[in-house]
Amino acid sequence: MINEAKKEAIKNEAKQILKKFAKTLESVKFKEKAKKKEAGGFREEGSGAKTDSDFRERMFSNAPNKTEDCIIAEVKNW
Numbered sequence: 849m850i851n852e853a854k855k856e857a858i859k860n861e862a863k864q865i866l867k868k869f870a871k872t873l874e875s876v877k878f879k880e881k882a883k884k885k886e887a888g889g890f891r892e893e894g895s896g897a898k899t900d901s902d903f904r905e906r907m908f909s910n911a912p913n914k915t916e917d918c919i920i921a922e923v924k925n926w
Contacts (some may be wrong), residue, residue, distance in 0.1 A: 907919065
């Protein structure tokens with residue numbers, strides 16, 4: 849068991865440690881964070897890229913399962 853004198857000594861030591869830590873924290877300097885001015889990642893709308901004219905026909909000719917306008921692909925079948 850801890851007697852009252854020992855409790856007071858531990859309490860005073862803890863207070864001294866906290867005061868020393870707080871004093872050390874006062875000298876810590878943080879860099880100021882740069883704020884973002886506007887959201888990015890948006891593209892300009894336009895006519896789009898020019899595509900290959902027979903791409904659709906080549907894709908459908910290579911697809912093993914297809915309907916008139918859709919390619920039937922496997923889902924989670926690894």
